[in-house]
Amino acid sequence: MADRRSTGLRADRIFLYAVLLCLAVLFLLPVYVMVCNSVKPLDEIRGGNLMALPIVWTIEPWLTAWSTAQIGVQPTGLKPYFVNSFLLVVPAVAISTLIGALNGYILTQFRFRGANLLFAAMLFSVFIPFQIVLIPMAKTLGVLGLAGTVKGLVFVNVVYGIGFTTLFFRNYYAAFPNELIRSARMDGADFFGVLFRILLPSSGPIIVVTVIWQFTNIWNEFLFGASFSDYSSFPITVALNNLVNSSTGVKEYNVHFAGAFIAAIPTLVVYLVSGKYFVRGLMAGSVKG
């Protein structure tokens, strides 16, 4: 609730903008450093200044990070792991979003015993520390033959995404005008008729929020990847961490910066393209009930 009248006080306003600009620069600094050092030759980083623009520009670190850096046994670069992350994210997001829509529909439109308790149980599952399920899940994936596979990671991320997606859709459908659904029923719409002809066509906003939320969460996920995958199925986060933390010999900072940026690109793009929805997704994930 800002002070309209203070707009007149110029010194105040100048100070305000100065503070905001400084903070903005501070917040942009890490990404600036990441990008600008990813296009420098290595000796320029070691001998020079991390904040300075490159004297010699090179895309070599990007090419190395993408296709030849040593991550596994073979010098494959981040490329196969980037692909793994997409193979993981696309089905995991699609499946968990569909499940969420279905659950939200059922939990808001049908009455049955224990529905509230069930919803509360799902809500709490959103908060559990994943450390508590790590050991039994590792065992389960082993038994199912899914250990060390991208499919296994899809399964895990779907399972622990259900709480979120159900929460999003349930809250959205709870505010949905009931008359529409009632009249559709009178016109003879059955279970799927209501879902496909009434609810889903007007679910655009919540679908976008859910997809963004799940995409960023699963793309950025590390613990499951580190626990349940191997060299053939590492997601990009695990591969990047391997590249940065286990490299022996000369530390190729420029390659690490390029790698970090490659890993960040998809979620940054999502954020830039759909910033408004991204914020809404964050808020939806935080305002419970």
Place this chain on the structure above:
Amino acid sequence: MRAGALPKLLLSPSVLLVLVCVYGYIMFTIYLSFTSSTLMPSYEWAGTTSYQRLFAQENWHVALSNLWVFASLYIGVAVVLGLGFAILIDQHIRAEGAFRSIFLYPMALSFIVTGTAWKWLLDPGVGLEHTMHDLGWESFAFGWIKDSDMAIYCVIIAAVWQTTGFVMALFLAGLRGVDAEQISAARVDGARTWQIYLHIIIPQLGPVFVSAFVILAHMAIKSYDLVIALTNGGPGRSTWLPSVFMYQYSFTRNEMAIGAASAVMMLAAIGLVVLPYLFSEMRKVKNG
């Protein structure tokens, strides 16, 4: 409408998955924590042995005291900065959207990316210290990340950078929901802007403070990726958190029962923070 067979049938896979993979697994891990499992799970009941051994581990106490430092400073600083940013943004500024986006974008990044970026920024050999020396400030020293007494503060810096924008977004939503009439009344009485924030607006943001606290506390207890990418728990074990302890003991030191016990302690800590919050939220929903 009463649920027939079809809705129940379609809901049941989710119910089953949550029941087994959340609550079943929690039970399983709790059970494991009362066994003598080492490399492989063993189902022989061993009472509270592993809890006794857990609490006898110096590593656990190091992890706990690190968590204490990390959580209190991380939550405190992120809340204060988040509120501060929200108030700044709330002053009818130009390019509000741009500022908001800049403060919020770190949230889109993975903690592994954040950790990697800050790892080199804070590294005295290449980062800030090196840059300052290069600029002629020879005596500038910033080697926290290599200093076992200070490294935990590096984790806090990176974590705060990552989440402040999110806390700002929470407070911004709260600020925009504050009753406008009270504010104009105070203005008529001649109150200054800062007085209005201090005496009228901030006291009304109680629920936002609670939400921010619960979310940040639960993130702090879960924190794993950032530490791994930034310091890998080091130097020594100076940035170990319970999450690092759990992973180490469960998967590399073959002390599965102790790892399970530490996971149970983490769950208990989160439950202590989150459950009261969830109950009160659910009650609010029920009462309309």
